[in-house]
Amino acid sequence: MGYNSKLHKSLYGLKQASRQWFLKLSSALKLAGFKQSWSDYSLFIQNHQGIFTALLVYVDDVILAGNNLEDITKTKCFLSSHFKLKDMGQLKYFLGIEIARSKHGISLCQRKYALEILEDTGFLGAKPSRFPAEQNVTLTQEDGDLLKDASQYRRLVGRLIYLTITRPYLTYAVHILSQFMDKPRQPHLEAAHKVLRYIKQAPGQGILLPLKGSLELRAYCDADWARCKDTRRSTTGYCIFLGHAPISWKTKKQSTVSRSSAKAEYRSMATTCCEITWLQYILKDLNVKHEQLAKLFCDNKVAIHIASNPVFHE
Known part of the structure; x- marks a missing residue:
């Protein structure tokens, strides 16, 4: 009784509310047979005998997906027995993002x-x-x-x-x-x-995740050399596709000053490689086989030459 009372207080009155809630939810999911992803701690996966179920958590909002409707229903019943659960049905709106399905894919x-x-x-x-x-x-x-x-x-x-x-x-x-x-x-x-x-x-402009296409990772990276006049740092930009679907993109100022455009481009390639590696772990957790090598595209010949010849890394 004392434990439940403290848990209730920490959930609704103290600063550690989010941590206590996530500990409670994650322990319940692990009890149900889910495994927590090492790549993304908010992702829980269950895979047994060809039945795959994935559960993504954002505070108290949950997305549940899988290839077996009976197993998804079973997971819902389990969560309902441990928490007050409101089933929103098929995913259409999540954290301000509108989801629509068609014969062409998901927008x-x-x-x-x-x-x-x-x-x-x-x-x-x-x-x-x-x-x-x-x-x-x-x-x-x-x-x-x-x-x-x-x-x-x-x-x-x-x-x-x-x-x-x-x-x-x-x-x-x-x-x-x-x-x-x-x-x-x-x-x-x-x-x-x-x-x-x-x-x-075009306020309704968004992205389309096509239904058809090969599940191959392709990344494009670039760097704007010494773009910032205040710090003279370069800016890294990349966009990564899974087939024809954009799944990751970012623009960020580099942490150090590059004395040449080749160095700025090379740092951009290194940052993109880190993201590709992380995405490969995520795909593995999601039971998506990606056996081929990921492709990285860069428009700087010197940076490509340095990256493909380890002897020039100095």
């Missing part, structure tokens, strides 16, 4: 979320833009006047970051905007408004 978008951003910022009636950012505009920490209310800018950029879950082509522009969260200035806000006008053009 993911955040139309409702995008429209909410436009409405809250007053850009529902704005003139649409064809590009999320101007090509030759470079933002710095010193240009323009400081914003009187920095919290408005931070809130907007934070919401745009979450929108990049289904819109990879916004990643670079939003990444640049996120570098000025501490002291945003007027040019930074104007650049954010440019992104909003681009979203206005």
Whole structure:
């Protein structure tokens, strides 16, 4: 009785609420025969005699998938016996992401979320833009006047970051905007408004996970050498496909200064290789066989030459 009382208090009143809840849920799932993935601790898998079930957890929201409906029903009954469970049926909406199925595959978008951003910022009636950012505009920490209310800018950029879950082509522009969260200035806000006008053009745009296609990992990486005028650091960007489906993308400023474009490209390749390795472990946990070698594409001949010839690594 004392244990249950403490658990109830920690779930709803203390800072360790999320940790205590996850310990409770994970121990129950392991009792049901699920194994926790070493690659992603929020992923639990069960595989026996050809029956595969995967369970993905985000706080108290759960996605359940598998190849056997009877086993999925059994898992639901088990969870209902341990927790108060609300079955939402077939996955259609999850954490602001809209899921739709068709004969061509599964589409993911955040139309409702995008429209909410436009409405809250007053850009529902704005003139649409064809590009999320101007090509030759470079933002710095010193240009323009400081914003009187920095919290408005931070809130907007934070919401745009979450929108990049289904819109990879916004990643670079939003990444640049996120570098000025501490002291945003007027040019930074104007650049954010440019992104909003681009979203206005097609708020329901998302990604498609095709039904057909080979399950082969292909990665494309690039680097923008010394793009940041404040630090002279380069920017890494990559996008990884499983067949024809984009599954991972990222833009990030490199941690060190590269003295040549070849070094910047090589660091970009190394970062992408780390992501590919992690994705291969995830695919293995999801019972997806990926026996062929993953392909990595880079447009810098010097970086490719260094990567393929270990003697030149120095």
